[in-house]
Amino acid sequence: MNKIICWLVLLLSVMSLPLSAAGQDAERTVEIRVSSRDTLIGLCQKYLTHPEKWPQVSKLNRLPDSNYIAPGQKIIVPVALLKGLPMDGVVSFLQGEAYLQSSGNSAWRQLQLRDSVKEGSSLKTAANSALEISFEDGTSFLLREQSLVSVKAAKKGPLHLLRVLRLEGGKIISRVKSATGKDSRFEIETPSALAAARGTHYRVAVDEQGTTRAEMLESRIDLSAMGTTVSLKEGEGSLARRNEAPSAPIRLLGPPEPQALAAIYGNASSEIRFSPVQNAAQYRVLLARDQEGKNAVKTAVIKPDDPFVFEGLEDGGYYLLASSIGQEGLEGPLSKPYEVKVRRKPLPPDIVLPVDKATLPEMPLKSQWHNVIGVSGYQLQIATTPDFSGALIESGDLKKTVYSSKELQGGTYYLRVRSLAEDGYAGDWSATRAFSVVKLLPPSLHKPDGNDNKLYLEWEPIKGATGYHLQIARDEAFGTIIIDQKPGESKLVLENPPEPGKYYMRVAARNADQETSAFSKSGSFEIEQSKSYFYEALGFVGGVGLALLLVLL
Known part of the structure; x- marks a missing residue:
């Protein structure tokens, strides 16, 4: 007798355990409205992958007579039994880096725009990245940075559209389009809850502690955890910690408004401040290239009294969006997009x-x-x-x-x-x-000339010069100077030229205050043996010769 009582207590305790998010997977159903001449077996042959499982449908609906169903009657059918074709998603937006794993053991590969995403795939985004996956019926979901999600189910049948995502961490923003005549379900599982919606726009996020936050932006959503379901209407949110039921609906805070938006100049550091929102703990602010805020170039979570600071933006037009975050960490709807213009900087002149x-x-x-x-x-x-x-x-x-x-x-x-x-x-x-x-520029040398047993030396006259300083040496370093004169003009005639050989010449300018310019670059000339008073100018060494040639031209 005691054993029987123990077994009954154990049985009752098992039956009273709350359903987990995974346990609810088997409870997904659709309704079929019975028409005239419909039979249960006929409906199962039409809609079930395995029609022979009609007794399971009969038992679920508690039909007293499986051979008789009345027109207008609603028959509940588990989604798991329905016929369905895989529905692939497509990468419709990509910012930064995102990766796909086609199966649990395969390697991650980097995603590209327009890549296909199949049922059973896993997706992850890197820092400062975003990834949007769209389906043929117009439904989509957007993964924010450093998020990890798996596509558990994505299929369509004659009666239903089903997508089930498993969000392990990060944030996902879903846009679900209503399907006329079909049971359309978009569900997001997390380690601590299940969010299920019909024809709606909502956000689900999972933090490092495994807490799930759901925020309803349009229509309604059901958040379930530990056997408890909370229905969220538009503008409401809820959070579910691990092994806890979801909180009662919490009203989301409205977005802050920027106090002033002036033109932002190039790479200069700029800041924007916001109006206070009562009970807001933080603001999430983003600057994006699009009005929806998908292609964000700068995001930040700031305190209400702090400015949103940024710099280094390219010239062009941007949109500023902001939302309020309450004390419990729930984020409200984004503000309208505020246009921000970055001024095109005037180009520097040449x-x-x-x-x-x-x-x-x-x-x-x-x-x-x-x-x-x-x-x-x-x-x-x-x-x-x-x-x-x-x-x-x-x-x-x-x-x-x-x-x-x-x-x-x-x-x-x-x-x-x-x-x-x-x-x-x-x-x-x-x-x-x-x-x-x-004060004085060094003169430019002209080619020497020889005639009538005389040596003619000349250089460019310098403005402000009252005289010059001429030196002629046997070596290029002017260690052995044989002529050192200070003529008053920009020329000199040597009546008695030096003996045959190679010589080097340089000249500097002098003014009335006896200030002297730097010496010119040296030039060389040679006096031949055969004609003691005749010489040939051989130009100036290296770059000097080229400089003189340009002056002479």
Whole structure:
């Protein structure tokens, strides 16, 4: 007798256990409305994969007589028994990286746009990535970054459309289209709950602790866990922790509104603040290229008092969307898309003058650059350091592409120019030009000439020079100087040329204050033995000869 009581207690305890999400899999059913002349066996032959299982349908419906069903009567049929064809999904949107595993033991492969996704596949997204899978009936689901989901079922039959996803982690956003005349089910299983919907738009997320959060955006959804089902209407959410029933419906918070949206300039750091939403713990903000927020270029979860900060965006148009997150972690609907424009930066001009690394005389400096179409003006800087700290010259809004600066003292300088937009916004600086300023430029040598037993030497006259310093040596290093004179003109005639051989010449300019320029680059000439007063100029060594040739031309 005691054994019988123990068995009864055990049996009752088993029967009272709540159904898990997996246990509910066998309970999915569709209804068939009986028409005239329908029979149970005939319906099973039409709709069941194995018609011989009609007794199971009869038992489920508790039919007193399996041979008689009345017109208008509803017959419940398990979805698992129905005929069905696999319904493949297609990658309709892809941002970043996403991967597919066709079976449990196969290798993961990277997905591409328009790839097919079959029943039994698993999908995962990388950081800063998103993946959308669409079906032929218009139903779709969007996986956010670092999400993992498996497609347990995706099939269609004459009476039903069924898709079952298993979300292990991350967030999934579902858009389910109602199917006229069919039982359309879109279900998302998680480690702690089951979300089932009909013709709706909703989100399901699983965090690292295995807590499931469901957020209803349109129509309604049922969230089930531990034998308890909660029906969520539009604008409601619920959460289910592991081994716990789902919470009662919680009203989702409305989205925050941006306080001000001005134009965002290029790579400059920008920030946007939002209006307060009562009871909001955080805001989720995203900047996307599309109005739905799928193609997000920047996302962040911020505190209500903090700004949404971003930088480095390419020029163009974007959409800002935001949602509120309550104290329990449920996220409300996204705001309407706010258009954000990133200004196209004015291009920097190309500098013509001064030439990079040029040596210039001490006089008003002429700067010149190419015109940039569509700008209102330019700004110029000249400094003694390449980082332009403490710029010596900083112009205002220049309307022309030339600029003459005041006289600069001798030294090394750096120059750059940038374009200005109509509203005064300045673009990036141009490439930097370095140049040197000296009081006197070194002269350029002309070819020597010989005639009437005389040697004629000449060089380019230098502005501001009152005299010159000429040296002729036997060696290129000017270690052995044989002639060292300071003529007042830019030429010199040697009545008694040196003996035959090869010689090197250089010259510097002098002013009234006895300040001297650098020596010119040296040139060489040779006096032949056969004609003591005749010589032939052989040009200047290396690059010097080329420089003189250009001057002579």
